[in-house]
Amino acid sequence: xxxxxxxxxxxxxxIFVKVFIEVKVKYSNQLKEGLLQTLIIVALYGNRxxxxxxxxxxxxxxxxxxxLHDALPEKWVEFSDYLPKIAEASPDVFLLELQLAIEKxxxxxxxxxxxxxxxxxxxxxxxxxxxxxxxxxxxxxxxxAVTIILLRLTEMDPGGRLSNRPFNSLxxxxxxxxxxTSVELEGRLSILNMYxxxxxxxxxxxxxxx
Numbered sequence: 001x002x003x004x005x006x007x008x009x010x011x012x013x014x015i016f017v018k019v020f021i022e023v024k025v026k027y028s029n030q031l032k033e034g035l036l037q038t039l040i041i042v043a044l045y046g047n048r049x050x051x052x053x054x055x056x057x058x059x060x061x062x063x064x065x066x067x068l069h070d071a072l073p074e075k076w077v078e079f080s081d082y083l084p085k086i087a088e089a090s091p092d093v094f095l096l097e098l099q100l101a102i103e104k105x106x107x108x109x110x111x112x113x114x115x116x117x118x119x120x121x122x123x124x125x126x127x128x129x130x131x132x133x134x135x136x137x138x139x140x141x142x143x144x145a146v147t148i149i150l151l152r153l154t155e156m157d158p159g160g161r162l163s164n165r166p167f168n169s170l171x172x173x174x175x176x177x178x179x180x181t182s183v184e185l186e187g188r189l190s191i192l193n194m195y196x197x198x199x200x201x202x203x204x205x206x207x208x209x210x
């Protein structure tokens with residue numbers, strides 16, 4: 001069967017670096033969205049299509065790691081609107097790099113939660129971060145990691161006028177009558193019990209809210 005020329009993927013790599021990492025000129029949102037959507041397709045279906053880049057998820061992961069690892073706070077803010085698609089393309093790298101940012105107490109989280117006055121309502125970059133985590137929570141492989149990240153973000157949340165808060169995301173995910181995850185009740189309870197036994201300071205508040 002015909003295959004794409006490997007040079008296509010070298011070009012795709014170069015475009016990603018220019019658009020998201022070097023950013024020497026301003027690129028359109030449509031280009032950025034389309035590029036990330038292409039990488040999502042490569043990651044999900046590339047191995048099945050036998051693309052000539054080895055393991056396609058690992059190939060996409062390497063791009064996202066170059067973008068996220070040790071990225072400065074202003075860089076996270078710069079690409080914050082695209083975090084849901086970045087997370088979809090490379091969930092393991094996204095969760096790992098976010099956990100590292102939290103553990104290092106870097107200014108990344110502070111920058112994302114900074115709230116500014118918009119034309120009609122407040123604006124903050126953390127809403128895209130929460131949307132990315134809420135999307136990953138639907139997958140059984142990621143609910144545990146998403147939960148501990150949201151617990152930590154709840155502790156670090158400076159508060160604000162926007163209703164989109166990490167704690168509210170936790171409540172939505174674990175709502176007994178309408179959970180926003182595909183994980184069955186037994187699995188959800190197991191995760192909650194684990195962090196309750198760890199004496200996480202947010203857990204009792206979460207259980208009361210549920």
